[in-house]
Amino acid sequence: MGAFLDFSNVSFAYHTKAGETPALNNVSFQVEEGEFVSVVGPSGCGKSTILSLIAGLLVPEEGSISFNGENTGIGYMLQKDHLFEWRSVYKNCILGLEIRKQKTEENLMRVENMLIQYGLMPFRNARPSELSGGLRQRAALIRTLALNPQLLLLDEPFSALDYQTRLAVGSDICEIIRNEHKTALLVTHDLSEAITLGSRILVLSKRPTRIIYDAGIQFPEGLSALQKRNTKEFQDYFQTVWEVLNNGKA
Amino acid sequence: MAKHKDTWSNQERYIRKQKKDRRMINFWRVAGVIFLLGIWELAGRMGWLDTFIFSGPVKIVQCFCRMLRSQDLLRHTWITLKETLISFLLMIGIGTAFAMLLWRFERLAKICEPYFVVLNSLPKSALAPLLLVWLGANMRTIIVSGISIGVFGVILNLHTGFLKVDPEQIKLIETLGGGRKDVLSKVVLPSTLPILISVMKVNIGLSLVGVVIGEFFAASEGLGYLIIYGSQVFKLDMVVMSIALLCILTILFYQAIQLLEKSILNRFTL
Numbered sequence: 001m002g003a004f005l006d007f008s009n010v011s012f013a014y015h016t017k018a019g020e021t022p023a024l025n026n027v028s029f030q031v032e033e034g035e036f037v038s039v040v041g042p043s044g045c046g047k048s049t050i051l052s053l054i055a056g057l058l059v060p061e062e063g064s065i066s067f068n069g070e071n072t073g074i075g076y077m078l079q080k081d082h083l084f085e086w087r088s089v090y091k092n093c094i095l096g097l098e099i100r101k102q103k104t105e106e107n108l109m110r111v112e113n114m115l116i117q118y119g120l121m122p123f124r125n126a127r128p129s130e131l132s133g134g135l136r137q138r139a140a141l142i143r144t145l146a147l148n149p150q151l152l153l154l155d156e157p158f159s160a161l162d163y164q165t166r167l168a169v170g171s172d173i174c175e176i177i178r179n180e181h182k183t184a185l186l187v188t189h190d191l192s193e194a195i196t197l198g199s200r201i202l203v204l205s206k207r208p209t210r211i212i213y214d215a216g217i218q219f220p221e222g223l224s225a226l227q228k229r230n231t232k233e234f235q236d237y238f239q240t241v242w243e244v245l246n247n248g249k250a
Numbered sequence: 251m252a253k254h255k256d257t258w259s260n261q262e263r264y265i266r267k268q269k270k271d272r273r274m275i276n277f278w279r280v281a282g283v284i285f286l287l288g289i290w291e292l293a294g295r296m297g298w299l300d301t302f303i304f305s306g307p308v309k310i311v312q313c314f315c316r317m318l319r320s321q322d323l324l325r326h327t328w329i330t331l332k333e334t335l336i337s338f339l340l341m342i343g344i345g346t347a348f349a350m351l352l353w354r355f356e357r358l359a360k361i362c363e364p365y366f367v368v369l370n371s372l373p374k375s376a377l378a379p380l381l382l383v384w385l386g387a388n389m390r391t392i393i394v395s396g397i398s399i400g401v402f403g404v405i406l407n408l409h410t411g412f413l414k415v416d417p418e419q420i421k422l423i424e425t426l427g428g429g430r431k432d433v434l435s436k437v438v439l440p441s442t443l444p445i446l447i448s449v450m451k452v453n454i455g456l457s458l459v460g461v462v463i464g465e466f467f468a469a470s471e472g473l474g475y476l477i478i479y480g481s482q483v484f485k486l487d488m489v490v491m492s493i494a495l496l497c498i499l500t501i502l503f504y505q506a507i508q509l510l511e512k513s514i515l516n517r518f519t520l
Contacts, residue, residue, distance in 0.1 A: 057424055076425030078418055086440045095436065096426035147426070 002068045003030035004183055005054065005151060010063035012049060013208075023049045025208035026063070031183060033150075036174065038194035038217075039187045040241065041204030047187040049209075051076065051153040054185070067151070075149030075182075077157040081140035083128035089139050090115070090124045096147045107146065114142045118176060133161045134169045141173055145180060152177060152184040158193065170197055171225030191245075195237045196225040203244050213244040305486045310494065313487035327495055329472040330461060333389060334499070337396025338457040342450060344397065345404025352405070353412040353438065354430060370402035374460060378467045387468040395464030400456040404449055411445035412438050447511045454503040462496065473499075 007029050013022040023046035031037055039047050052058040054065055055076050083092045093111050097103045115121045118138050123131055131139060137157065144152065157173065158166045174197045177184050188194050194201055195217060203213035217237060219228050228234050244250050258266070287307045293299040294306035301309060317323035352359035378395055385391040415438050423433045465474025473492045480488035 055425055057421070074425075076422075078422055078425070080418060082416075082419050082422045084419075084437070084440065086443075099423065099426050099428040099432045099436070143426075 002066070004033040004035075004068055005031040006064075006066045006068070007031075007050070007054070008064050008066070010053060010060045010065060012046075012053060012058065012061050022208035024053075024060075025210060027209060027211060028063075029202060029211055029214065031151075031185065033183050034181065036177070036184045036186065036197065036199045038198030038201045039185060039204065040189065040191060040194045040201065040245070041209065042206050042245065043189060045204045045206055046209040047189075047204060048155050051155050051185065051187055054151075055153055073147055073149035073151070075144035075147060075152045077140060077144050077152065077154045079156045080160045081128075081136045081157075083131075083136055083139055083143075085128055087128075088125045089120060089128060089131065092128060092139060093142045093146055095143055100147065102147070107148070110148065111142060111146050114145060118142065133165045134172065137161070137169050137173055138176070141176060145182075150183060152182045154184060154186040156188050157186075159188070159190075166193075167226060174225070191238055191241055192229060192234075195234060195241065196228040201237070201241060203241055203250075205248055212248065213241065213250045215240075302484070303486060305490045309487045310491045313485075313491050317488075317491075323495075326472055326476055326492075327499070329469075330458075330465065330474065330496075331499065333392050333396060333461045333464075333472065334454075334458045334503070337393050337461055338450075338454050340393065341397045341401045341404060341453060341457055342446075345401050345449075346408060346446070348401075348405045349408035349412060350434065352409045353434070359409065366402050366406055370406055374399040375463050378463050381464070382467045385468075387470075389469075391468040392461055392464030392472070392474075395468075396457040396460035399460030399463070400453040403456075404453060407449050408442065408446065411442040415441055444515060447507070447514065451504065451507050451511075454507055455500055458496065458500060458503065 007027065010024055010027050011022075012024045013020050015021075027050070039050065041047050049058065053060055055074050083089070084095075087095070090111070093115065094103065094108065097107050097111070115124055118141075120131075120135060120139055120142065123135065123139075128136060128139065140157070154173075158170045161169055170193055174184075174186075186194070186197060196219075198217055200216045201213070202211055204210070205212045219231060219233055223231070290299070290304075291307045294301040294304065294309075299306075314323065352362065374395070377398055378391075381391045381394055381398075385394060419437045419441070420433050423436055426432075428436065461472070462474035462477070465472040466478050469475040473496055476492040477489050480486065480492065
């Protein structure tokens with residue numbers, strides 16, 4: 001049986017009048033079910049392109065992307081929460097169900113349950129502007145999870161938050177994702193975030209992008225993302241990834 | 251017991267100053283009109299102005315009462331009001347539909363853009379004689395004149411607004427599995443509602459202009475007709491009174507749109 005996600009020999013370039021910009025050059029990696037993979041790399045290296053390709057928003061020019069498993073739904077979280085102010089929090093959460101015409105009782109129930117579980121029930125009928133940055137991200141995550149995707153693509157979902165909120169929300173959101181037993185790919189430019197949140201890290205090179213480092217991350221059991229930052233392991237991982245990024249090779 | 255001045259907090263002082271300013275502005279707005287009307291009336295009575303040509307406030311009010319009694323005035327006003335509302339609704343409807351079409355089909359937008367820009371800057375009153383010949387001296391001509399004056403601006407403004415929607419919001423809909431139709435109905439239209447309302451604010455007045463131009467050429471009733479008729483038979487009271495009524499209509503239209511804006515934007519503010 002193949003991997004949960006098989007990203008195989010994929011190449012992709014952007015085309016404009018000014019010329020061709022190669023984004024990915026023969027990139028391959030696999031993700032197993034239940035993994036939480038952090039993807040880091042220099043800015044503009046094509047991290048987001050990888051997510052767009054997996055989500056089917058872009059089509060690879062060469063290579064293939066395949067999923068093992070029936071109906072591997074894909075959920076996507078963008079940099080900003082993009083909750084629409086003209087909809088209540090609840091209506092925002094069921095946006096995907098509305099679009100896919102899947103407003104079944106079961107799905108709506110799941111949304112209600114997540115609202116309760118993740119502390120948004122008191123704000124069910126509120127406007128998004130009444131929520132704090134952290135609650136907004138939770139609402140955005142519920143909107144993504146409403147469609148019950150097996151694979152979550154997180155495109156720097158915490159980068160719009162201030163540093164303090166970001167630390168709290170980052171671990172909070174990842175906790176929820178683990179809790180819901182989802183496989184996830186997190187794109188970020190924050191090394192600490194990548195190391196403390198992921199169970200594996202992929203480091204990309206400058207354009208045209210290749211994978212220059214791929215390793216599992218392990219911390220002692222039971223540590224929060226914040227606690228992980230104070231461990232020796234964290235410093236070692238950080239040092240290694242930092243050097244890889246700076247040298248452009250492992 | 252009123253608080254002594256010294257015990258007012260800075261906040262109270264600020265609020266009082268704001269209220270006083272507002273009262274003063276309102277006072278001078280009204281006083282200015284009364285003053286000008288007074289001078290006008292006085293100038294007529296003292297013989298400084300020829301009231302046959304320049305009319306006067308009292309004569310205008312007399313004319314208003316006379317025409318109101320004969321019920322003519324209500325009919326003329328109603329006709330203009332009706333034509334303006336029909337033109338306005340059609341202008342906004344047609345404009346929005348076209349803007350949506352241009353948004354949906356980018357190539358079509360690129361092909362049409364220069365034509366819309368030219369048509370938008372063309373003085374539409376130049377079209378009125380043509381419309382009269384093509385459509386005849388009837389309400390159709392007047393309504394088309396009312397539509398034509400603003401419709402191209404509506405299309406251009408709304409289309410520009412549609413294009414300014416945050417691409418990330420569009421991407422969100424795509425990541426949730428939505429197509430162009432979903433993007434339009436879930437993001438583009440709701441997020442450009444404030445633009446639509448500001449377009450409506452500008453164009454309710456413009457459709458009145460278009461309707462009056464149309465009435466100049468093609469009507470036998472309506473306030474535009476009264477203005478032309480009055481000037482031809484030298485009933486200047488009637489002309490000025492009709493113009494005053496047009497001013498009042500404009501104010502009413504504007505207030506109506508503002509009410510609409512408040513009720514809608516309260517629910518949809520960004």
